[in-house]
Amino acid sequence: MTREVRATDAEAEAVREFLTGSGLFENLYLKFAMKSFQKQLAYKFEYFIGVFNGLLFIFIFTSLWRAIYAGSESAEGSGFTSGSIIAYAIFAMIVRISMSMDDMSTIGKVRSGAISLDLIKPMNYFSMALSESIGQSMFHWFTRVVPILAVCLLMFDISLPVSAANYTLFIVAWVFGYFIMFMINFLFGLIAFWTIETFSFQLMKYGLFTLFAGGIVPIDFFPDWARPVVDFLPFKYVLYVPTALFIGHIGGAEALKLIAVQAFWVAGLGFTCWGMWGAAQRKLVVQGG
Structure with a gap:
């Protein structure tokens, strides 16, 4: 029996070496990413509905x-004008749509x-899950972000940034933000190894994200006592x-500082994942999985 197990392990290792050495790995x-993309195409x-909900x-x-800013050009202490807050609301929703928030897989x-x-x-399961998530996000970019952005540029008095720095900072921040969101979803998905009832945990994650991500209300409008809490969470x-980097609401040294914090979160969440x-795999083996 031991010999068979060792043979199986050796065969698996040989497959890994072949795939890695040939570049197929x-x-x-x-x-996996392309398969995930194609799978989304089946649900026309x-x-x-995704495009309609996003625009809605x-x-x-x-x-x-617009109603909040009626009669005033800016809100005291927020740094947003009536025009920039509209741009923020639009692009925050677009950034939200561009990311895969799936933890049900x-x-x-x-x-x-x-x-x-x-x-x-x-293959590494984490990398497999990441590949599938990337495929979903690619689908969202092509089939939701592009048409929604086109409609918003026609319907609203907004324009895309002209500075290359805005796009560079946005791309880096979006990639880091994407990895942070993916790993949060991955961690909440692993809870299923310990409990059958995961709905309450998913609801908690959704509530925290809705409240503290700045999608509905920008962080600038939060009271001073709440800022440390928001800064502490990912x-x-x-x-x-x-979003703030893309529209130019934040720039310079502050932008670099925030990106550095993002990198810290990516490293910390990666280690946690x-x-x-590893603990989830051990539990699966103990239970006879």
């Missing part, structure tokens, strides 16, 4: 901010037992920071 993750009705929320938020696999099939593949670095995934 890296391409497999690309194929969901695509139209944009119209709601911009209408609310791992939860569904754990509940169905399909996670065991992923564990025997000569959520504002997912949505508020990329590594530790929690």
